[in-house]
Amino acid sequence: MTGHALPDAETVEAVLASHEGAWEAGTKVLSVRDLSPGLGQAAVLGVSAAAPDGRRSGWIVKIPGWGHRSLLDSRDSQLDRREAHFFSSGIPALLPPGLAVPQDATVVGHRGLDWIVMRDLGPVLGRPWTPAAATTTALRAALLYVPGARDPGLLDVPWLEREGHAAYTHHIPAGHDNLDALAHEPRLKALFTHEQVHALHTCLDAATELTSRAATLPTTLVHGDLTPRNAGLDADHTLVLIDWEHVGVGPVGFDLGTFVSLYRTFGGHGELDEPALLETYGRALGDLAGADSRHAAAVGFATVHLTWGLHLRLGPGLTAVRQGLHSDNPGELARHLDDIRSGCLRALAWASVAGVAAGH
Template identity: 55%
Template sequence: MNDRWLPAPEQIARALAEYLGRQGRAVKVLSTEDLSPGLGQSTVLRVRVDLGDGGTSGWIAKIPAGGNASLLELNDPALVEREARFLSSPLPAAIPTGLGTPPDAGAVRHEGRDWIFMRDVEKAIDHRWTPADAHDVARRLALLHALVAADHTLLATPWLERDGYVGYAHHVPAGHHNLGLLGEHARLASLFSPGQIRRLHACLDALDRLTAEADRITHTLLHGDLHVRNLGRTADGTLVLIDWEHVGAGPVGIDLATFVSLYRLFGGEGELDEEALLAEYAAALSEVASRDLRADAELGFAICHLTWGLHLRLGPGLTAVRQDVFGESETELARHVEDIRSGALRALAWAKRLGIGEEKD
C-alpha cells in the first residue's frame, strides 16, 4: 500500500520561502510533478516556481519521511533524517572540486518535517553514461577520501551510515531459500549450474568472515548508493551526486563497487573493464591518502560484490522474479534476470580470489 504524503502547492511554497529566507515575499508554485521512487521512504517532487523576481525556476523538493517505511528504515532509524543532516552540515561545501551536490541544495525544518530543496538538475542527471565516463567516475570517487585525509575525526560523525555494504544482510535467509527453488521456475532453472549454486550458498554463509575483513581495512566517506541514476554531469564537467540518505563511513572501494554493480541495469552503455576501473580508483585513492591503498581498495570492492550485491540479487531480486513482479514485460524480466546472473557470477569470481566456496563445479 502506498501511503505517500503529497503536499499541496501552498505548503511547498511556504516551505521553499522559508528555505530561501523569503518569508512574507511571494513564492508561487506553477506546476508539480511527482518523481517519488515507487514504495520508497521519500516524496520527491519537481516544481516550477515564480519567485516574484521576473522569472521562473525549477526546483526539486524532497520530503524524506513523506513515503513508506521499509525494512531498511527499520534497520537504520536515522535513514529518513540523514540526507537533511548531511546537506545542513559543512561536508558538502568541503567536497573537493570535481564532485559536488546539486546547486543550492540544502534542508529546512518546516511544520515538523524535514524538507530538502535543490535546483533541478534534470539535464545533468539525464547524461548518457559510457565506459569513458566510468573511468572518470572511478578517479573522482577517490576525492571523497580527501575529506577523511584532512580530518580523521570525520568518520565519527554520529549520523553517518555504518556498515551500509551489509545493508541487505537480512535477505540472506531469503537468498538461501530462493537458490533452493530455482528448479521450480522455468526461467530460472538453468540460471546457475549445481556447482555455482553450492558456491553461492557458501558466499551467503561467509558474511561473518567478510565483515571481519571489512573492519580491518581503511575506511572512508561513502556516498553509499552510487549508481548512474544518482549521478549527473554538469556543463562544466562536475559530477553531481544526488540522494545522500546513505552517506556513511565504510571500506574504501564500496562506492565504486555499487557503481559497477548497477551500471548496466540502470542504463549505462557498453561493457566496463572492472579491473582497469579498480586500478584507476586505487591509484587515485593512494595518491590522495599519500600511502598505498591498492590492496584495501581491491578487498573493499570484492566485499561489496559478495555482500550488498549478492544479498540484493539473491534475496529480493530472485523473489521478484519468482513472484512474477514484472508481469508480462518480457524485456524487463530479461533485464533483471541477466542482472542477477551477471552480479552473482561477478561475486563468484571474487569469492574464488578470496578462497570462499568450492574452486570447481
C-alpha cells in the same frame, strides 16, 4: 505511503515562503510533479517556480520518511534523517573540486518532517553513462577520501552509516531459500548452474567473515548508494551526487563497487572493464593517501560485490520475480533476470580477491 496526499503547489509555495533559501521572496510555484522512485522511502517532487520578475527555476523537494517500506526493507533507523543531517553539516563544504552536491540545498522543517530543497539537476543526471564516464567516476569517487583526511574527527559523527556494505544481511535467509527454489521453478531453473548455485550459497554464508575482513581496511567517507541513478557528470566532468541518505564511513573501494554492480541496471551503456576501473580508483586513492592503496581498494570493492550486490539480487531481487513482479511484461522480466544472473556471476569472479573460496 504515509496515508495523506503529496504536497500540492500551494503547500510547497507556502513552505518556501516561510523559510529563507536561495529562492527569492515572493516566488510562485507553478507546478509540482511526483518524481518519487518506486523503491524509495521518500517523497520526491519536481517543482517549477517563477520569481517575482518572471524568471523560471526548477527545484527538487525531497521529504524523507514519506514513502512506504519496499522489498528492500532497509532496517536503518537513521535513514529518514541522515540526508538532512548531511546537508545541515559542514561535510558538503569539505568536498574537493571534482565532487559536488546539488546547488543551494537547504533543509527546512514542516509539520515535523524535514524538507530538503535543492536545484533541479535534471540535465546533468540525464546525460548517458558510458565506459569513459565510468572511468571519470572512478577517479572522482576516490576524492571522497579527502574530507576524512582533512578532518579525521569528521568520520566519528554518530549519524553516519557504518557497515553499509552489510546493510542487507537480513536478506541472506531469503537468498538461500530463493536459490534452493530455482530447481523447482521451470522459468528459473536455468538461471544458474548447480555449481554456481553452490558457490552463491558459499558467498552468502561468508557474510560475517567478509564484514570482519572489511573492518580491517582503510576507511573513507562513502556516499553509500553511488549508482548511475544517483550521479551525473557535469560539463566540467565534476561528479555530482544526489541521494545522500546512506552517507557514511566504509572501506575504500565501497562506492566504486556499488557503481559497477548496478551500472547496467540503471542505464549504463557498454561493458565495463572492472579491473581497469579498480586500477584507476586505486591509483587515485594512493595519490591522495600517500600510500599504495590498490590491494585494500580491491578487497573493499570485491566485498561489496559479494555482500551488498548478492544480498539485494538473491534476496529481494529473486523474491520479486517469484512473487510475479514483471510477469505481465516479458521484456522487463528478462532484463531483471539478466541483471540478477550477470550481477551474481560478476560478484563470483571477485570471490577469491575478497578471500572467499567459492569454486564454481
